[in-house]
Amino acid sequence: MAEALTMAVARQGPASFKLGTKAVFLPNHVVTFVRKDRSPPNWATFNVPLTFTKFDMRDYLWNLYGVETTAVRSQVKQSAIERRATGSGYFRPQSTKVMTVQLTKPFVWPTPPEDLEPWNKKLWEAREGTSREQYRADIKKQLGKLAYPSKDQESAERKNLRRQANKLLKIKGEWKNEVQLDSKWDQIVAKTRRSSKAKKA
Structure with a gap:
């Protein structure tokens, strides 16, 4: 996988900007590409870790995907106050960092x-x-x-069940659905009838 990415970037030629030299051996960051239909096609939005810098974002897109950027905007959004699950007080979750990059080649999201x-x-x-x-x-x-x-409020399933029960109550005589059941059920029915007759006697 790493060799394929390296070859893909090599085919595109050298970068038009100076790349950083920071080596990351065990990356544990998560970068999320956010879909925004109202944004221009040459702007892309990402959710990034709080430790990410603009240079990290630029080098990340170039080294992994061969995507060149001309500008990077960074914004830290403060999270809203939430109530604790135990109900004892309130707290503010960790803030989130959003970066918007300007692409040299526009990108259009596919139709859902x-x-x-x-x-x-x-x-x-x-x-x-x-x-x-x-x-x-x-x-x-x-x-x-x-x-x-x-x-x-009564659900649609319970309403349907109630209608079926009312229909069964209006039927005169023994109700039959003419469905052939397993033979073991015939034995259970016969046993139940014998026990009910014994109780009446």
């Missing part, structure tokens, strides 16, 4: 796919919804507000 089923979009939405509900329940519990499930 319309069909998100290959990425389990429905499963992700269900998981996020459950997490939000659990978070709200925890906050109410910390504030001393007890949950009353009977007062919650």
Whole structure:
């Protein structure tokens, strides 16, 4: 992988600026490319560690991806105050550093796919919804507000189940669905009937 990157940069020729000489043997930093559709195509935004400098960002893009930049803007954003999970006081999370670089070659983000089923979009939405509900329940519990499930809004699944139950109650006689079950269920039904007759006797 390192050889492939070195060859790719070598094919592009030498850099038009003076590169730094700082050697990083065990990198542990995380640089995130942030998508901003309203930004011009020749500007790119990155979330970088607080220890990153403008020269680090410029050399990072050139050495790893062969991307040349003409300007780098740096900004440290202060995080909002949050409440502690235990409910005892407030704290301010660590600030984040954002760098915006000007590219010599413009870059346009690809169009997001319309069909998100290959990425389990429905499963992700269900998981996020459950997490939000659990978070709200925890906050109410910390504030001393007890949950009353009977007062919650009835879900679509429970409404459908209620309609099916009402239909079953309106059926006269024995209900049958004409579905062939496993033979073991016939034995269980026969055993249940024998036990009920024995109790009546």
